[in-house]
Amino acid sequence: MSTWLGMPPFPEAAREALADTQLRANLRAATATIRAKRAAVVAERADWEQLREAGRAIKDRALRDLDTHLLRLEERVIAAGGTVHWARDAAEANRIVIGLVDAAGADEVVKVKSMATQEIELNEALAAAGITAVETDLAELIVQLGHDRPSHILVPAIHRNRAQIRDLFRREMPGADPELTDDPVELASAARAHLRRKFLTARVAVSGANFAVAETGSLVVVESEGNGRMCLTLPEVLISVVGIEKVVPTEADLEVLLQLLPRSATGERMNPYTSLWRGTTPGDGPREFHLVLLDNGRTTALADEIGRDALRCIRCSACLNVCPVYERTGGHAYGSVYPGPIGAILTPQLRGPDPVADSLPYASTLCGACFDACPVKIDIPRALVHLRTKVAHGAGERAAMGVAAWTMAGPRRFALGRRLAAIGVRLARLPGPWRKWTEARDLPVPSGETFREWWANREGPSGRP
Amino acid sequence: MRVGLFLTCLNDALFPAAGKAVVRVLERLGHEVVFPAGQTCCGQAHFNTGYRRECVPLARKFVADFAGLDHVVSPSASCVAMVRENYRELAGQSPPVFEFTEFLVDVLGVTDVGAAFPHRVTYHPTCHGLRLLDLGDRPTTLLRAVRGLRLLDLPDAAHCCGFGGTFAVKNADTSVAMGTDKARHVLSTGAEVLAAVDNSCLMHVGGLLSRWRSGTRVMHVAEILASDP
Numbered sequence: 001m002s003t004w005l006g007m008p009p010f011p012e013a014a015r016e017a018l019a020d021t022q023l024r025a026n027l028r029a030a031t032a033t034i035r036a037k038r039a040a041v042v043a044e045r046a047d048w049e050q051l052r053e054a055g056r057a058i059k060d061r062a063l064r065d066l067d068t069h070l071l072r073l074e075e076r077v078i079a080a081g082g083t084v085h086w087a088r089d090a091a092e093a094n095r096i097v098i099g100l101v102d103a104a105g106a107d108e109v110v111k112v113k114s115m116a117t118q119e120i121e122l123n124e125a126l127a128a129a130g131i132t133a134v135e136t137d138l139a140e141l142i143v144q145l146g147h148d149r150p151s152h153i154l155v156p157a158i159h160r161n162r163a164q165i166r167d168l169f170r171r172e173m174p175g176a177d178p179e180l181t182d183d184p185v186e187l188a189s190a191a192r193a194h195l196r197r198k199f200l201t202a203r204v205a206v207s208g209a210n211f212a213v214a215e216t217g218s219l220v221v222v223e224s225e226g227n228g229r230m231c232l233t234l235p236e237v238l239i240s241v242v243g244i245e246k247v248v249p250t251e252a253d254l255e256v257l258l259q260l261l262p263r264s265a266t267g268e269r270m271n272p273y274t275s276l277w278r279g280t281t282p283g284d285g286p287r288e289f290h291l292v293l294l295d296n297g298r299t300t301a302l303a304d305e306i307g308r309d310a311l312r313c314i315r316c317s318a319c320l321n322v323c324p325v326y327e328r329t330g331g332h333a334y335g336s337v338y339p340g341p342i343g344a345i346l347t348p349q350l351r352g353p354d355p356v357a358d359s360l361p362y363a364s365t366l367c368g369a370c371f372d373a374c375p376v377k378i379d380i381p382r383a384l385v386h387l388r389t390k391v392a393h394g395a396g397e398r399a400a401m402g403v404a405a406w407t408m409a410g411p412r413r414f415a416l417g418r419r420l421a422a423i424g425v426r427l428a429r430l431p432g433p434w435r436k437w438t439e440a441r442d443l444p445v446p447s448g449e450t451f452r453e454w455w456a457n458r459e460g461p462s463g464r465p
Numbered sequence: 466m467r468v469g470l471f472l473t474c475l476n477d478a479l480f481p482a483a484g485k486a487v488v489r490v491l492e493r494l495g496h497e498v499v500f501p502a503g504q505t506c507c508g509q510a511h512f513n514t515g516y517r518r519e520c521v522p523l524a525r526k527f528v529a530d531f532a533g534l535d536h537v538v539s540p541s542a543s544c545v546a547m548v549r550e551n552y553r554e555l556a557g558q559s560p561p562v563f564e565f566t567e568f569l570v571d572v573l574g575v576t577d578v579g580a581a582f583p584h585r586v587t588y589h590p591t592c593h594g595l596r597l598l599d600l601g602d603r604p605t606t607l608l609r610a611v612r613g614l615r616l617l618d619l620p621d622a623a624h625c626c627g628f629g630g631t632f633a634v635k636n637a638d639t640s641v642a643m644g645t646d647k648a649r650h651v652l653s654t655g656a657e658v659l660a661a662v663d664n665s666c667l668m669h670v671g672g673l674l675s676r677w678r679s680g681t682r683v684m685h686v687a688e689i690l691a692s693d694p
Contacts, residue, residue, distance in 0.1 A: 011637075
């Protein structure tokens with residue numbers, strides 16, 4: 001799989017994506033379908049707003065005493081026969097996982113779909129250590145076989161249509177039928193046969209987790225295909241890499257979160273497979289269980305009073321599916337494993353400033369559709385505006401905004417600015433950055449009296465009309 | 466009632482008709498309109514682009530400009546939302562601002578302003594009017610009461626038009642892609658006029674409709690409501 005290194009900032013990456021007509025069609029169809037499904041299952045819950053509020057409160061409570069909950073989780077996991085590792089960053093997490101795979105004497109691992117391991121680019125680190133990682137989620141497998149990057153949190157191959165996937169399987173999947181059609185059942189069967197061989201031979205599995213329960217030491221994986229459960233139960237060694245923000249205080253909290261997640265994510269009342277496990281059980285499932293708790297920028301985000309709201313995210317992707325920007329550019333333009341509105345506030349916080357991360361808070365019109373859809377009520381527009389204040393603004397823009405603020409400081413200055421603006425809009429092409437406006441759009445040319453002239457005349461000596 | 470007019474800088478510079486229309490409608494309904502001449506800008510462009518510090522003096526100036534007025538009305542949902550959502554934090558107080566259609570329906574209790582506009586119109590609910598002010602069906606209720614006006618449903622009406630303030634130039638390609646879809650939907654209705662409660666969004670979609678020589682024009686809702694019976 002290729003990494004995100006060397007991606008251009010959002011505006012340039014978006015320009016390329018927007019020109020890809022097949023991508024536009026794929027995204028339009030896929031996001032419209034998921035949006036409609038979500039809207040239908042959300043509408044049937046009269047208490048949806050209360051559920052969202054409960055979800056927000058649970059995640060906020062977890063984050064408020066994160067240290068306490070994490071230590072409790074560690075204690076319970078150890079008591080249940082597991083081992084807990086703490087990883088400060090991606091490099092440390094990858095080192096820990098590689099060490100565990102080496103210790104198990106394995107050179108191949110099967111993987112449950114996991115954002116945390118994508119975030120730390122575990123597959124690339126494993127490959128560099130001579131270990132093959134096999135993605136078992138169908139969409140992640142499509143991405144992996146295509147030497148591609150995921151473009152959606154939940155549906156990582158959303159940018160591909162059936163015909164493209166058929167071609168990819170024929171070309172890249174060992175033993176695939178050369179007569180394979182683009183029938184979804186045939187495609188899934190081909191993947192099933194391919195993966196079955198892997199499940200039966202793999203000795204180590206790597207997963208993430210949707211939730212980690214401090215009270216009991218239980219981990220939870222929510223999925224659709226059952227391939228995750230194969231990974232969680234068949235291999236001898238299970239390694240789960242979990243962001244520290246995934247902890248929830250009690251098992252009762254899952255009642256709320258497991259209702260919010262599938263409805264927001266796939267538009268289902270309930271997802272097909274929910275796996276809960278605790279440590280190890282003799283004679284049943286993996287003999288060894290390792291939990292790698294990952295920081296990788298999360299404590300930095302937690303220190304930011306507004307930015308920390310992003311840590312409530314349960315990775316449902318509802319914000320991606322309703323985002324008008326995402327729908328048109330797709331996920332790759334965001335230059336990060338976390339695309340869309342949540343990515344635009346998560347990536348800059350987890351990764352720190354760089355040209356791509358600095359461009360992301362601006363990849364939004366602040367339309368607010370994401371906030372409305374978020375099952376844990378993350379005010380994404382507010383966080384975007386907040387993160388924009390932290391970006392290093394270009395000198396030209398800073399100067400322009402300074403001049404604008406000076407102009408607006410008084411009516412006389414403003415009147416001058418208005419006259420200049422009136423001259424400006426008479427030009428077919430505006431100068432400087434404003435040229436971006438007139439390249440595709442006309443500007444209205446105001447004619448006749450200005451409002452102020454009109455107002456002054458009607459209030460003049462002749463009195464009101 | 467004595468009502469302050471918050472024109473907004475954009476309307477002041479480029480869309481004088483919206484301000485004149487608000488004055489005409491309110492006076493026709495028997496109210497006195499006051500225009501504090503020192504007003505300039507609410508600071509939304511600065512605030513939303515990440516120039517919070519530069520925005521604070523503008524917010525303080527706004528509060529001073531409109532001091533003493535119990536009702537401040539504006540033909541911009543977006544600027545009203547800026548003041549309502551952020552001024553308590555920026556300027557220590559939240560002036561009593563109302564979006565024009567919200568003021569007519571909620572404060573004055575008027576849903577028929579006695580206008581006539583014999584044209585096919587489609588309405589785009591702008592994002593800040595829809596999601597920050599919860600304007601709901603207030604603008605369309607007012608439009609439906611206009612004599613001769615035929616209101617046509619806009620497909621995917623609640624989808625953003627792609628203006629987004631400085632987004633329109635910082636991410637011009639994405640902005641135009643979004644605006645193109647919005648403009649296409651507008652044309653699919655067969656409307657002569659696209660109406661909305663924000664001239665910023667209308668400037669964007671209207672800029673495309675004009676560049677395409679589509680024959681469909683944009684108007685602020687206030688202008689339609691001000692048309693003579």
